[in-house]
Amino acid sequence: MKKIIMFAVLFTFFFPSMNGLAQKLSQEEIFQQRMDIYKRVEERSGVPWYYLAAIDQFERSIRYVRKDLPDPDEIIGYYIPAEKWAGPANPNPDDVNPISIEIFGGIGLDGNKDGKVDRKNGEDLLFTLAQYLKKYEMNDTDFRIALWNYYKRDQSVRSVMTNANIYRHFKRIDLDGKSFPIPRGYNYSYKNTWGDRRGWGGRRIHEGTDIFAGYGAPVRAVAYGVVELKGWNKYGGWRIGIRDLNNTYHYYAHLNGFAKDLSVGDIVEPGTVIGSVGSSGYGPPGTSGKFPPHLHFGMYKDNGINEWSFDPYPHLRLWERQSNKKKK
Incomplete structure (x- = not known):
């Protein structure tokens, strides 16, 4: 038994990339986990999943091309700054205690009911977003107003609405296929x-x-x-x-x-x-x-x-x- 444990330790030490590789999710698994979170937050908040997905995808897309924002997590792309999440006067920007976060005026909420308010947890992030959206009626007109009040930019509103319309139309999010603009058979x-x-x-x-x-x-x-x-x-x-x-x-x-x-x-x-x-x-x-x-x-x-x-x-x-x- 000691030999087996020693081998496992040595293997992990000398081949750490192999251990990480085994944990890497496929694109299909990423889409599935993402959709599962959207649906759970929809069930708890009443906000349609395609509205949540639309904002999440928009923020994922801009974080990849912005130097002032960190790269998105593999599953959820929605971003809230630490000082806004935990509270501007909170001495601990990584605070996960719901009581202290509320005391310091943070907006973070516990979305998955695990007793923590974790900014790195996708369900907590989107549930917090959903509480903002719930201040408005759940229709496209009011959703546009919510987006404008949040982003203060017409193009950002149009971009998010593009995502929402596509997701609602196809009823899924695994929509990363591409085509060449001229069909085969034409010179x-x-x-x-x-x-x-x-x-x-x-x-x-x-x-x-x-x-x-x-x-x-x-x-x-x-x-x-x-x-x-x-x-x-x-x-x-x-x-x-x-x-x-x-x-x-x-x-x-x-x-x-x-x-x-x-x-x-x-x-x-x-x-x-x-x-x-x-x-x-x-x-x-x-x-x-x-x-x-x-x-x-x-x-x-x-x-x-x-x-x-x-x-x-x-x-x-x-x-x-x-x-x-x-x-x-």
């Missing part, structure tokens, strides 16, 4: 053109990747998202903007036309046809033919404060490989 070509100079309309850089294809080739949504914009722009011609669950805005420009009945506010999924390749733009509405037909695809990241463009080329290559594998 296309592209290279990394992000950052190239553009001269029409003034000196500027190219904020996207051009995918050249024939007129009328279908253009598909690359992710689960909500149509945020549709119409004409003198630079992009007929264009569509779709925001996904990671608070990334996908921009499809120079289209020949839109898919029938596609409207702002519509929910799309990977592979949904949203329009077709064209050469519209560089002039007043209807201008076309000033350049070869192609799809301009851009990606913009929002961090809850501002938004910026980033290079979509590596993502396109990955989605193209993944789409090709699915067809084999």
